[in-house]
Amino acid sequence: MFNLERWQEIFETLSKNKLRTFLTGLSVASGIFILVILLGFSSGIENGVTSEFQQDATNEISVRTRRTTKGYKGLNPGRYIQLKDADFYNVNSNYDEFLEYRSASYSIWGGQVAYKNETGNYRVQGVMPDNQFIENADIGTGRYLNNSDLEEGKKVAVIGNKVKSDLFKGENPIGESISIFGINFKVVGVYFDPGGEREESGIFLPITTVQNAFNGGDDIRDMSFTVKMSENFDEAVALSQNLSLAIENDLKQKHIVAPDDTAAIRVNNTLEEAKKIYSLIDTIKAVFWFIGIGTIIAGVVGVGNIMIIIVKERTKEIGIRKALGAEPLSIIGMILQEAVFVTMLSGLIGLIAGLGLLELVGPQVDSAFIKHPQVNFNTAITTVFILVAAGALAGFLPAYRAAKIKPIVALRDE
Amino acid sequence: MIQIKDLHKSYHMGSNSLHVLKGINFDVKEGELVSIMGSSGSGKSTLLNILGMLDEADTGQYILDNVPIKNLNEKIAARYRNEFLGFIFQSFNLINYKSAADNVALPLYYKGIPRKERTEKAEHYLEKVGLKEWSHHLPSELSGGQKQRVAIARALASEPKVLLADEPTGALDTKTSYEVMELIQGINDEGKTILVVTHEEDIAHMTKRIVNLKDGIIIDDSRVEQVRADQHV
Numbered sequence: 001m002f003n004l005e006r007w008q009e010i011f012e013t014l015s016k017n018k019l020r021t022f023l024t025g026l027s028v029a030s031g032i033f034i035l036v037i038l039l040g041f042s043s044g045i046e047n048g049v050t051s052e053f054q055q056d057a058t059n060e061i062s063v064r065t066r067r068t069t070k071g072y073k074g075l076n077p078g079r080y081i082q083l084k085d086a087d088f089y090n091v092n093s094n095y096d097e098f099l100e101y102r103s104a105s106y107s108i109w110g111g112q113v114a115y116k117n118e119t120g121n122y123r124v125q126g127v128m129p130d131n132q133f134i135e136n137a138d139i140g141t142g143r144y145l146n147n148s149d150l151e152e153g154k155k156v157a158v159i160g161n162k163v164k165s166d167l168f169k170g171e172n173p174i175g176e177s178i179s180i181f182g183i184n185f186k187v188v189g190v191y192f193d194p195g196g197e198r199e200e201s202g203i204f205l206p207i208t209t210v211q212n213a214f215n216g217g218d219d220i221r222d223m224s225f226t227v228k229m230s231e232n233f234d235e236a237v238a239l240s241q242n243l244s245l246a247i248e249n250d251l252k253q254k255h256i257v258a259p260d261d262t263a264a265i266r267v268n269n270t271l272e273e274a275k276k277i278y279s280l281i282d283t284i285k286a287v288f289w290f291i292g293i294g295t296i297i298a299g300v301v302g303v304g305n306i307m308i309i310i311v312k313e314r315t316k317e318i319g320i321r322k323a324l325g326a327e328p329l330s331i332i333g334m335i336l337q338e339a340v341f342v343t344m345l346s347g348l349i350g351l352i353a354g355l356g357l358l359e360l361v362g363p364q365v366d367s368a369f370i371k372h373p374q375v376n377f378n379t380a381i382t383t384v385f386i387l388v389a390a391g392a393l394a395g396f397l398p399a400y401r402a403a404k405i406k407p408i409v410a411l412r413d414e
Numbered sequence: 415m416i417q418i419k420d421l422h423k424s425y426h427m428g429s430n431s432l433h434v435l436k437g438i439n440f441d442v443k444e445g446e447l448v449s450i451m452g453s454s455g456s457g458k459s460t461l462l463n464i465l466g467m468l469d470e471a472d473t474g475q476y477i478l479d480n481v482p483i484k485n486l487n488e489k490i491a492a493r494y495r496n497e498f499l500g501f502i503f504q505s506f507n508l509i510n511y512k513s514a515a516d517n518v519a520l521p522l523y524y525k526g527i528p529r530k531e532r533t534e535k536a537e538h539y540l541e542k543v544g545l546k547e548w549s550h551h552l553p554s555e556l557s558g559g560q561k562q563r564v565a566i567a568r569a570l571a572s573e574p575k576v577l578l579a580d581e582p583t584g585a586l587d588t589k590t591s592y593e594v595m596e597l598i599q600g601i602n603d604e605g606k607t608i609l610v611v612t613h614e615e616d617i618a619h620m621t622k623r624i625v626n627l628k629d630g631i632i633i634d635d636s637r638v639e640q641v642r643a644d645q646h647v
């Protein structure tokens with residue numbers, strides 16, 4: 001392997017048989033190249049689909065209430081179930097260890113919002129600071145709500161990007177006052193949401209402020225939580241389901257709602273939905289791997305095929321070499337070393353070309369369903385080695401057979 | 415140099431067996447130039463292949479330079495070929511992607527001689543066969559006679575005990591054949607032992623001894639007056 005003379009002989013052979021070398025290399029390089037691109041786009045699709053469903057946190061549990069539809073324990077149907085601050089704090093303290101973010105909200109319907117002469121109708125919600133993470137919102141300028149806003153009931157507002165562009169027409173809204181039902185709030189931040197314009201046409205205020213200003217008392221409209229994610233996704237889904245059930249039962253008991261009254265208190269967990277999406281992503285991944293492995297197999301077969309042809313083409317040369325004193329082992333060694341060298345080099349070229357293309361084009365690809373295609377370098381280099389090893393194995397058999405041919409037979413070969 | 419006693423060789427093809435060599439006895443001394451003649455099917459090529467260790471006899475004794483040649487495995491056969499023998503073929507058998515010099519240097523590569531020395535020796539032997547200026551040419555750029563001379567240089571390069579030539583002039587016209595024979599005679603004059611298989615009378619008479627084979631046995635083995643090839647050229 002480290003015999004310099006052997007290497008010189010091999011380089012000479014390769015450089016004097018450029019077409020053969022080139023074709024062998026091309027088949028390997030293109031195989032690896034295609035594989036890298038495939039894996040890249042599979043990860044791109046994964047990223048794209050994931051981000052499509054990330055307008056809200058995927059591990060959200062939300063609680064909403066309506067009127068009861070069934071009589072229970074002597075109470076008539078049609079009774080409105082009103083959630084209170086206490087309900088939120090109960091859930092919070094009972095299931096603290098399982099929860100990541102938590103926020104109660106109090107919405108105002110048909111929120112008339114005005115800035116100077118501009119007016120508009122937006123979703124106005126009193127929320128808690130954690131709401132940012134439950135909504136998956138990003139802060140563009142300024143800040144989100146914080147705990148001191150909440151505790152002191154400050155009259156501050158975080159507005160969506162759409163609200164900003166509607167009302168402020170390019171002016172900087174931070175520090176300006178907007179009026180909601182005639183009450184002035186100071187804008188402290190502008191948020192973006194992966195969900196786009198619809199999600200960005202809302203205004204968030206501290207819930208305490210809203211309860212005070214709009215006679216809410218300790219009423220809340222709904223509450224949202226996110227479940228702590230564990231390493232194992234299935235465990236997280238199970239936890240999320242159990243938690244939803246437990247919260248639902250607690251609330252139904254406290255508010256005296258029939259256990260089978262599904263309308264009165266509704267607890268949704270999005271993780272179950274997310275599970276479907278993730279299994280879709282897994283399927284896509286599996287399909288790409290299947291194609292990838294198919295490509296590798298095709299590559300290996302191709303390399304093996306080329307090896308057989310090369311050995312066949314060189315039968316006479318092998319006979320000559322043997323007549324001149326080449327030992328069988330040196331024939332096998334020569335053919336294998338040459339094969340491994342060519343497949344390895346061209347495999348790496350294909351790998352670099354593939355990675356290069358992804359690196360170049362990847363950042364510019366940002367369609368709805370493909371985002372940041374990229375490849376795990378280790379995966380790629382492993383496939384190169386698999387291809388090389390398999391190619392060598394495929395080349396060994398014809399090389400071995402060639403070394404076994406009697407020189408007299410090989411010399412007769414035309 | 416070569417001692418052969420009662421050599422037998424059969425080929426089996428299915429249920430048929432073909433007895434090709436039926437007891438060959440002959441000796442070759444150092445410095446001889448021997449031609450082996452016979453019609454096709456007489457067994458002359460088989461005899462040469464056995465002498466060249468490209469094939470093995472069924473029974474009989476073959477001693478080359480005091481080394482008994484028997485029970486060879488591929489590895490030892492390869493080493494003996496490299497050490498003892500130089501081959502000259504009818505169809506030249508040059509490696510077509512290697513230059514003349516590289517072809518000549520190839521047996522030296524298998525001898526384990528370093529590159530620099532190989533190149534020097536190859537140049538030396540190419541000069542000897544009169545192809546010094548052609549050393550960087552590929553076989554496809556050479557005429558038939560030039561190719562055969564490269565092959566002779568290659569056979570000489572490993573400094574073998576015996577040169578084996580299988581119809582060395584079979585693919586050449588008369589004039590070129592005589593040129594090649596002139597070269598072979600010159601090498602023999604320097605003391606090299608050479609065996610030539612041929613079916614051409616004129617070529618055979620340019621050697622010093624003619625062995626006639628028919629149906630697997632030697633029917634005639636006689637010394638002849640050598641015709642010098644340069645008289646014809």
